[in-house]
Amino acid sequence: KAGVTQTPRYLIKTRGQQVTLSCSPISGHRSVSWYQQTPGQGLQFLFEYFSETQRNKGNFPGRFSGRQFSNSRSEMNVSTLELGDSALYLCASSFGLVSDTQYFGPGTRLTVL
């Protein structure tokens, strides 16, 4: 069974631009969660989608948004990029039950110049 895939793997943007990242979950998984990983803050939860609905949201500004499609694929968008948004963005999928095992993708490395 194929794992979680994320595209693109690397991105370079400039301040003020916006960016869209994509995640395809493991086949059969209906929940997709997004995390931001930085050296200073570690792994921080952004949001979770289940059946096209946002189920949980972490403590991030409204510039960070996401959505999920009927095939469970998910996208996250960051508008008006800031230097501090440079990070590894990780997507994780699970069946969707509470406290289900999450499987992570390889991440998208975003650099904001």
Add this chain to the structure above:
Amino acid sequence: GENVEQHPSTLSVQEGDSAVIKCTYSDSASNYFPWYKQELGKGPQLIIDIRSNVGEKKDQRIAVTLNKTAKHFSLHITETQPEDSAVYFCAADSQGGSEKLVFGKGTKLTVNP
């Protein structure tokens, strides 16, 4: 919300020795505790997890123990090998908060040949 503390931040052992990483959590309602291994340039990989109705779980050279009364859990790696070198993260689910998983800051394990 949940808070997870992880110690030590770095750990260096000789090949064949054991390694122990400890985590504490704050939310007594948490009941799912996974451990992830992250190698350079890759996403976190689940190596073992434990749920609150179990005190200990073992998988070959890896074991996890959970003490719900003291709110701490530990990862034990025996007979360490150079390929065990990586960053290890503990996490806890957040029953009372909005986050899916709350992660510790990570432990960089180095196994010297």
